[in-house]
Amino acid sequence: MKFLRRCSIASLAVAVMLSLAGAQQGASAETVLKVVMHSDLKIVDPIWTTAYIVRNHGYMVYDTLFATDAKGEIKPQMVGKYEISADKLTYTMTLRDGLLWHDGKPVTAEDCVASIKRWAQKDTMGQKMMSFVKDLVVVDGKTFKIVLKEQTGLVLPALGKPSSNVPFMMPKRVADTPASEQISDFTGSGPFVFKKDEWKPGDKTVYVKFAQYKPRPEPASGLAGGKVVKVDRVEWRAISDQQTAINALLAGEIDYIESPSHDLLPVLKKDANVKLADLNPLGNQYAFRYNALFKPFDNAKIRQAVMVAFNQKDFLEAVIGDPAYYKLCKALFPCGSPNASTKGMEAYLDSNFDKAKALIKEAGYDGTPIVLMHSTDLGVLTNLAPVAKNLMEKAGLKVDMQSMDWQTLVARRAKKDPPAQGGWSAFLTSWVSADILNPVSAGFINASCDTAMFGWPCDKELESLRDQYARETNPSKLKAIAEAVQVRETQYPTHVWLGQWYQPAAVRKNVDGMMVAPVTVFWGIEKKGS
Amino acid sequence: MLGYIARRILATIPVVSVVAVFVFLLLRLTGGDPAAVIAGDSATTQQVAEIRVKLGLERPIGEQFVIWIGRVVRGDFGESFFFKKQVAELIRDRLEPTAALAVCTLFLAVAVAVPLGVVAAAKRGTWIDRAVMGFAVLGFSVPVFVIGYLLIYLFAIQFAWLPVQGYQRLADGFWGFLQRLILPSVTLAVIYVALIARITRTSVLEVLETDHVRTARAKGLGEGAVLLRHVLRNAAVPIVTVIGLGVALLIGGVVVTESVYGIPGLGRLTVDAVLARDYPTVQAVILLFSLVYVLINLLVDLTYTFLDPRIRY
Numbered sequence: 083m084k085f086l087r088r089c090s091i092a093s094l095a096v097a098v099m100l101s102l103a104g105a106q107q108g109a110s111a112e113t114v115l116k117v118v119m120h121s122d123l124k125i126v127d128p129i130w131t132t133a134y135i136v137r138n139h140g141y142m143v144y145d146t147l148f149a150t151d152a153k154g155e156i157k158p159q160m161v162g163k164y165e166i167s168a169d170k171l172t173y174t175m176t177l178r179d180g181l182l183w184h185d186g187k188p189v190t191a192e193d194c195v196a197s198i199k200r201w202a203q204k205d206t207m208g209q210k211m212m213s214f215v216k217d218l219v220v221v222d223g224k225t226f227k228i229v230l231k232e233q234t235g236l237v238l239p240a241l242g243k244p245s246s247n248v249p250f251m252m253p254k255r256v257a258d259t260p261a262s263e264q265i266s267d268f269t270g271s272g273p274f275v276f277k278k279d280e281w282k283p284g285d286k287t288v289y290v291k292f293a294q295y296k297p298r299p300e301p302a303s304g305l306a307g308g309k310v311v312k313v314d315r316v317e318w319r320a321i322s323d324q325q326t327a328i329n330a331l332l333a334g335e336i337d338y339i340e341s342p343s344h345d346l347l348p349v350l351k352k353d354a355n356v357k358l359a360d361l362n363p364l365g366n367q368y369a370f371r372y373n374a375l376f377k378p379f380d381n382a383k384i385r386q387a388v389m390v391a392f393n394q395k396d397f398l399e400a401v402i403g404d405p406a407y408y409k410l411c412k413a414l415f416p417c418g419s420p421n422a423s424t425k426g427m428e429a430y431l432d433s434n435f436d437k438a439k440a441l442i443k444e445a446g447y448d449g450t451p452i453v454l455m456h457s458t459d460l461g462v463l464t465n466l467a468p469v470a471k472n473l474m475e476k477a478g479l480k481v482d483m484q485s486m487d488w489q490t491l492v493a494r495r496a497k498k499d500p501p502a503q504g505g506w507s508a509f510l511t512s513w514v515s516a517d518i519l520n521p522v523s524a525g526f527i528n529a530s531c532d533t534a535m536f537g538w539p540c541d542k543e544l545e546s547l548r549d550q551y552a553r554e555t556n557p558s559k560l561k562a563i564a565e566a567v568q569v570r571e572t573q574y575p576t577h578v579w580l581g582q583w584y585q586p587a588a589v590r591k592n593v594d595g596m597m598v599a600p601v602t603v604f605w606g607i608e609k610k611g612s
Numbered sequence: 613m614l615g616y617i618a619r620r621i622l623a624t625i626p627v628v629s630v631v632a633v634f635v636f637l638l639l640r641l642t643g644g645d646p647a648a649v650i651a652g653d654s655a656t657t658q659q660v661a662e663i664r665v666k667l668g669l670e671r672p673i674g675e676q677f678v679i680w681i682g683r684v685v686r687g688d689f690g691e692s693f694f695f696k697k698q699v700a701e702l703i704r705d706r707l708e709p710t711a712a713l714a715v716c717t718l719f720l721a722v723a724v725a726v727p728l729g730v731v732a733a734a735k736r737g738t739w740i741d742r743a744v745m746g747f748a749v750l751g752f753s754v755p756v757f758v759i760g761y762l763l764i765y766l767f768a769i770q771f772a773w774l775p776v777q778g779y780q781r782l783a784d785g786f787w788g789f790l791q792r793l794i795l796p797s798v799t800l801a802v803i804y805v806a807l808i809a810r811i812t813r814t815s816v817l818e819v820l821e822t823d824h825v826r827t828a829r830a831k832g833l834g835e836g837a838v839l840l841r842h843v844l845r846n847a848a849v850p851i852v853t854v855i856g857l858g859v860a861l862l863i864g865g866v867v868v869t870e871s872v873y874g875i876p877g878l879g880r881l882t883v884d885a886v887l888a889r890d891y892p893t894v895q896a897v898i899l900l901f902s903l904v905y906v907l908i909n910l911l912v913d914l915t916y917t918f919l920d921p922r923i924r925y
Contacts, residue, residue, distance in 0.1 A: 122884065124694040125650060132655050204659070262662055264696060282705060283695045284884055285779075285876035321777060321874040322884070329764050329776040330874070459887075489889055493645030496660050535656055 113313040113609050115593070118327045119602070120341040122320035123287045126276070127264040129204050132246035134514065134601075141305070141603050142289050142316070143184075143270035144250030147175065147194060148242030149306035152598060154420055154519070156242035157306040159298065160189065160251060160271070170555055173228040173237055174221070180296035183253050184275045191226035195219075196257035198228075198241075198249060203261035205247035207523050210552055211240040235555040236522065243523060244305050244600050245516040273297070273309040273605050274316065287318040289604075302597060302606050309605040312595065316604050324461075331356060331588055337609060339588040340602050343461050344402055350588045358586040361598050364416050364515035365409070368397055368580035369526060370470055373507050374539040376500050378452060378479070383445035385575040389430045391438035391477035392470070394581035400465040402583045409582045414568040415524070416515035416582060421564035426572050438477035451482040453501035455494060455509035459487045466510040466580075495536040515582065516600030520560070521548045521567045526577040539576040617914070624906045631902040632681065632895070639891050640673055646693045646889040667693055680895070689896040694888055699896045702881060709779045710877035712789070713869065714862055716797040718855070721804035726851065728805070729812020730839055733820060744809055751806025756865050760799040760872035767795060777874030796873040800865045804858055811854040815847035822846070848919045856912030863901055 121135040128140030149159040158164060162178030181189035195218045202208035214234040219227040228237060241249055251257075256267045268276045274289035281287050297308035319336055321327040324343045330336045332353055342350060350356050370392070372379040379385055398408040412431055415421035429437070452474060456467035471481045486494070491509055499505035518524035527548065531540035547570060551563045589596065595606045647663035648655070664670050668679070683690055689699035732744035768776040774795055780788035819825060820843060828842045829835075867879035878897060885893035916923045 124884075124888070125696070131650055133650075206656070262666060266696070282876060283697075283702075284706070284880055319778075319874070320876065322880070323871050323874065325761060326764070326777050326872055326874050329769060330778075333768055333772065333776045335776055335778065487644070487887070489644040489649055489887060490642075492648040493889075496645065496648055496657050498657075533656065533658070 112315055114315045114317060115313045115338065115604065115607060115609055116317050116319055116336040117338040117604075118321045118330070118336055118340065119318050122284060122322070123281075123318060124283050125264065126268060126281075128250055129201050129247055129261060130264045134246065137246045137248055138602055139276070139287070140248055140250045141601055142272060142274040143268060143276045144252065144272045145181070145270070145309075146242065146249060146305075147251065148238055150242050150244040150304050150516075150600070151306040152304035154304075156238045157300075157303075159242075159306060160194075170233045171230045173230075175226055175228070177224040178296075178298070181271055182294050182296075183271050184269050184292060185253075186294070187253070188223075189251065189271050190223050190254070191220045192223075193254045193257065194251050195226050196254040197251045200252075200257045200259070200261050201247060201249040205240075205243075205249070206525065206528070207236065207240045207243055208247070208249065210522055211236045214552075232553070233555050234553055235557070235560070236552050239520070239523075242306075245514055271295075273311045284320050286320060289316045289318075290314060297605075304597070304599045305601060305603065309603075311605050312608045313604070328588075331590065334590065337590045337593050341585050342588045344404065344407060345461070347404070347407075347586070347588075355591050356588055357591055358588055359596055360584055360586045361596050361602065362515075362585065362600050363598060364418055364600055365582045365584040367411075367416055367513050367515055367518060367582050368394075368401075368466060368510065369513060370466075370508060370510050370578040370580060371495075371526060371537045372539075372575065372577060373501070373505065373537050374576070375498060375537075376505065376507065377450040378445075378447055379507055381445045381447075382574050383441050384447060384479075386572070387438040387441035387445065387477060388474060388479070389572065389575050389578050390432075390434050390441060391473050392578055392580065393431055393433040393473070396433075396469050396473065397466055397580045398583060400469045401462060407584045407586070409584075411579075411582045414527075414571055414579055415519060415564055419515065419519050421520055421561055423561070423565045423568060425565045426569035430572055431578075433473065433476075435477050442478050447479070449480055451480040451501075452507040453505070454481050454483045455491045455506050456483050456485045457488040457491045457509070458485050462512060462583075463488070463510060470508070470510060498538070510580075512583075514600060521551045521564055527567060527571070529574070529576055537576065539574070541570070541574045541576075544570050544574060544576070613917070617910070620910045620913070624903065624910075627906055628899060628902055632684070632899060633677075635895050635898045636677055636680065637673075639889070639894055640676075642889075644889040645669075646891060649888050650693065680892075684899070690892040692885075692893045693890045694885075695890075695893075699892050702893060703878065703896060703900060706876060706878045706881045708781060708877075709875050710866055710870070710879060712779075712782070712793060713796055713800065713866060713875065713877060716793050717800040717804060717862060717865075720797050721801040721808055722855065724801070725805040725808035726812050726844075729809040729851075730816050730844060732809065732813045733816035734835065734839060736817065741813075744813065748806040748810045751802045754802070756799060756803065756868045757872050759802050760795070760869060763795050763799055764872075779875045779877070792873075792875075796869050796875060799872070800862065800869045803861060803865065807858055807861070808851065808854060812847065812851050815850045816843055819843045819847045845919065849916055849923075852912055852915050852919065856908055859905060859908045863905070 119135055123135050123139055125131050125136050126139060128136045145160050147159060147161050148156050151157050160177055160181055161175045164173060164175045166173055177189060183189060198218060202212040214230050214232055215228060216231045217229040219229060221227055251271060253269055256265050259265045268278055273292055273295045275292045277288040277290060291311045291314050297310045300307045302308050324346060327339050328342060328346050328349060331339055350358060372385050374380055394410045402408040409417060411417035412424050412427040413422040454467055454471055457463050467483055471483045474481050494506055495509055497505050501507045521527050525535045528534045529539040529541040529544040531538060547563060547567045554560055554563060592610045595608045597603050597606050647667060647669060648660050651660045651663050692699055692702055695702060728744050732741045735741050764776055767774045775792055778792055780792050782789045825838060825842055828838045867883055870877045870879035871883060882897045
């Protein structure tokens with residue numbers, strides 16, 4: 083009895099102390115949204131790196147000339163009006179009124195031209211666009227022209243591209259920083275101001291509402307429309323441990339987890355104070371990348387055989403498991419996007435081992451082992467390589483699967499050494515669908531030999547089709563070119579696409595208004611009560 | 613004594629130098645490329661190569677080492693590849709949470725483990741002794757992260773008494789500071805308590821059988837006085853030794869505990885830096901840890917002279 087009484091007194095004391103502490107915290111009327119993003123922010127120059135967390139940071143602090151809306155259409159964002167000349171060689175763009183940098187100075191056309199130039203040095207699509215550009219001309223404080231050498235349909239899609247590297251606008255003094263160096267001035271004109279003094283990598287990144295930001299009048303849609311901020315402050319908390327982040331969400335210490343791991347979703351579903359939200363309907367796409375430089379994948383027939391031996395379900399089941407979070411999709415470009423098609427895919431991705439064996443025999447496979455890099459530390463990738471190994475072995479290929487952490491894989495995939503001497507033959511990864519919507523932006527389709535992404539495929543026909551896509555100005559003809567790219571990919575595979583998967587976000591029930599977009603953004607979000 | 617301290621401090625130079633060479637080479641020989649990590653997944657080979665040049669990673673390893681060690685001698689640990697901040701500044705920022713966690717854990721562990729060990733020895737063969745030893749075995753066997761998650765589940769999720777994660781600086785309020793340290797300290801202290809309690813028990817048992825204890829009892833001294841005045845002081849040398857050696861255990865445990873509780877300390881910094889191959893940061897943190905370890909051992913050696921006047925340097 084005495085013991086129970088002591089326990090009650092102790093509990094009461096603890097409760098009183100905690101409520102006092104809570105009352106102190108609650109004294110502030112500021113609305114703070116506490117978020118755990120997929121990674122900690124370490125680099126803050128979204129042009130210098132393609133890392134997604136830095137891109138997300140970019141959307142907080144900077145604005146874009148154009149943006150992709152929820153339907154995948156490109157809409158003006160900082161641009162108020164734009165005109166395309168009759169010969170389609172001059173784009174005249176005028177900034178809308180009231181755009182200000184975070185230091186209170188107005189955004190000018192000169193700033194935008196400098197920003198485009200810096201971005202285009204780094205971004206693949208930007209480089210392609212600039213290959214068509216004759217000049218960038220500042221007309222007046224708010225107007226500039228993009229003058230082309232020849233027609234291209236790339237200008238608006240490049241300036242409104244949703245994912246890395248996004249052409250974020252920066253003041254001229256910042257945009258004049260060489261693209262090979264990181265910026266050190268973080269003045270933007272976006273809806274949030276980056277609090278550099280409160281930024282503690284490994285702990286938290288803080289943004290506050292930019293009170294002078296002038297949203298567009300249209301409702302927000304995707305990454306376009308009015309970016310109306312409804313919270314005073316957003317804090318990205320660096321919690322690297324998934325279980326801890328989930329516990330913190332359940333306890334109400336944080337409001338939002340961008341990428342909770344799939345195996346922990348059942349825990350979240352059971353809690354009445356938490357909801358799951360699928361904010362990126364296009365999701366992500368798994369990919370198996372070949373190294374086309376060395377045996378056996380220097381032979382297109384063996385690459386075809388792998389495509390015949392694979393099936394998407396085995397991969398998606400092994401990693402995601404719950405069919406609610408994956409989709410079988412034989413299209414090269416993500417299902418649900420304008421270029422999605424199944425043309426030419428009838429004979430592929432059905433695990434037809436007899437056909438795969440026949441192709442391998444026809445190719446004269448000499449038993450060279452495939453060095454398959456297996457990353458072990460990223461939950462969404464770990465189980466992919468064992469499935470690939472199993473399916474390739476069933477088709478009669480020899481596989482040497484080597485396990486390593488993701489960063490080791492990232493370093494090794496850049497090496498052009500032969501697989502037996504520290505190089506590689508294949509690895510698996512995942513793309514955010516927004517990055518691979520067309521043949522120009524999809525990095526793995528680039529088959530320009532030495533200048534292509536790791537794997538270095540080399541195919542004139544694919545390159546010619548990509549070029550054709552870049553030059554096409556009639557939107558209705560783009561899909562046919564994309565389909566031709568897909569058909570060519572089945573003859574000269576640069577990679578195998580292994581289906582789409584979706585990453586729900588987990589949020590407290592009192593948080594609403596999250597934008598459905600390919601990037602996690604924080605305008606429109608409301609937080610009611612606690 | 614002063615001469616001894618000076619000699620020991622000088623002896624840290626070769627130890628830390630060996631650690632410096634070892635860490636530098638180990639990092640370069642391990643797979644991974646910071647430039648590729650910085651460049652991001654969609655970067656081209658050319659972009660990665662440009663960043664490598666920018667970071668000075670294209671230079672021969674020998675040249676990189678000479679540049680780095682030259683800076684370290686001048687007290688400059690360089691700039692982090694990722695954070696674009698001076699490594700010294702990063703370490704300064706992260707020192708408080710780790711130091712607070714370590715001190716709290718040490719205090720808690722000693723305060724609990726020594727009495728437990730003494731009681732277990734005094735009640736040798738009874739259920740109390742078996743319970744303490746059973747706890748010690750359990751403390752050794754259960755991984756730190758399991759203890760951490762269990763405590764979070766009980767005290768943060770079920771009872772909602774304490775926060776799940778995070779750290780509050782002492783300057784921002786004592787209660788918040790303490791509130792966030794309780795669970796991590798208890799988590800980290802478990803293994804330490806197990807270690808110290810076990811050694812205390814063994815050491816006390818040894819002293820209990822000596823002649824001077826029998827004499828003390830024969831004089832009519834109470835058991836408490838015997839234990840405190842005559843036994844514990846004589847049993848202290850091995851206990852202090854194990855506390856010192858256990859600092860290595862503490863450093864390892866801090867890394868895991870800080871991850872489980874989302875504490876932005878040196879442990880987390882080390883893990884993040886290793887995963888990202890942030891060479892300057894990893895090198896500086898390991899050097900710091902080795903220096904701390906060497907100095908704590910010196911402190912332990914010096915403590916012996918206070919505990920046992922027969923020990924002279």
